[in-house]
Amino acid sequence: MEKASLWIDTKLKNLNEVRELFLANEDNQRSHANAGTYTNFDVKQKIKEDQSIVINGQNWLFNKFDYSYLYKSNDDLIDPQETSGYVVAFSNGDEVRYFINYFSQNAQVSLQLLLNNLNKATHIESKPVIVEEGFFLWLFQKYYNGDAEFQISNSSDSNNSVSNTSSNLNINSILAVKGDTSDQITSINASGDQISNYVSVLSFLLESSKLYKLGLRISYDSHKTIEFTIDKPRKNNVVSVDISKYEGVLSAESMDSKISKLLIIVNLVIFPKLIQMYKEDKSWNQQEMEMFFDGLSRDITSKIATLLTGVKDKVALDNSQTSLDV
Structure with a gap:
């Protein structure tokens, strides 16, 4: 990283x-x-x-x-x-x-x-990176609700003529979350599709009063995969870029060029744009936050019921096979 x-x-x-x-x-x-x-x-x-x-x-x-x-x-x-x-x-x-x-x-x-x-x-x-505490939760709920595709405007001024284009930025995966919870559990991975892991992450979010870390896998413009982590270990945020996971137009470039460009793109383009969209999102308020957590609670109940049903079905199948063997 x-x-x-x-x-x-x-x-x-x-x-x-x-x-x-x-x-x-x-x-x-x-x-x-x-x-x-x-x-x-x-x-x-x-x-x-x-x-x-x-x-x-x-x-x-x-x-x-x-x-x-x-x-x-x-x-x-x-x-x-x-x-x-x-x-x-x-x-x-x-x-x-x-x-x-x-x-x-x-x-x-x-x-x-x-x-x-x-x-x-x-x-x-x-030039420290500073974001409001609510930014992490806003970003996570965007991904969770399937609303994690953004249009990033790219304005340029060439030969006294201003042109405006846009690029797609998609959050494809949440890789990790970290925060403080009532039972002192400080970190948990959000990767993987297993139901047990899914339930753990949602439960963690419900108990966490603050989020301090969020790992993202995104695609942006001609960059198919960029993985980076936003962390707040101290007063200021730190953005770490995983160069080894990168896929895209820079793949054939030297490691020195790739490191330089990705540090610049993530820290000076992608991250500031995400912060800007957070600040401009007037729909994200206390009422929306409460609705989000209510939805999390319902999803946990549903996923646990699904998990228990799967366990019961497996036990019943194992018992029936045991009877046939006898």
Whole structure:
């Protein structure tokens, strides 16, 4: 799973500026309070030529950089610590943004080191993903009620002429849910078609006061399968993309290009559009929520009855076969 946090550069404007700093990094940078030294930097540009992608009508250039470095403490009793990861840098000519596969303090330190900006006034800012708590339940009920096909508008401005097209986004499967329940059950998988699993998931939803995680398998435009998970382990949401499950127009591309494009598409196109539709859905209110849970209760009763009938029929069949054998 590719997990990456999003950062915005308030100073640099294009990829050439980023590339110059990344690839000509100083070999040694002192840590805060001079407690140690960051050294042995190794940064590689992974895509030979910058590639382009259209995001909400704007053309962005991007590239991926793999990096590693050592932190050597001034205390000789502490072994050097190696950090490695990658950064996807992309720019529209007016601003630069970064996806980095580290979070919180680690992400900021690594970016500042790569930009030779440690211990200076930083020019990078975190762009956290924040959604309202009701978003997860709204999304789940859309899928459950068979109303999970969305039209995503794609506006573009080319040669002073504005064009509007749309793409289909379908939620094909709910892969996992996670929340807090009265009996402290914290997670459950929603995959599979077994009745017992189906009942467990519905029961879990009825008891869960809050949902913190939702895994989705979707299709979008020319992307047949994209799997990603929206998680809220701390204050902000984290979107993780499973590159290995991807099927679609990007399948033949290099892994570096695929990772870069899917991080951008999921985090900057698909996820924001879903949040926008949630906020604009005026039909989802307290009354609709109560009706949804009432429906869940009826479905649980029906599925349990079906399960019990199946068990009784199997027992009766087994008994009849046993009698014949005797």
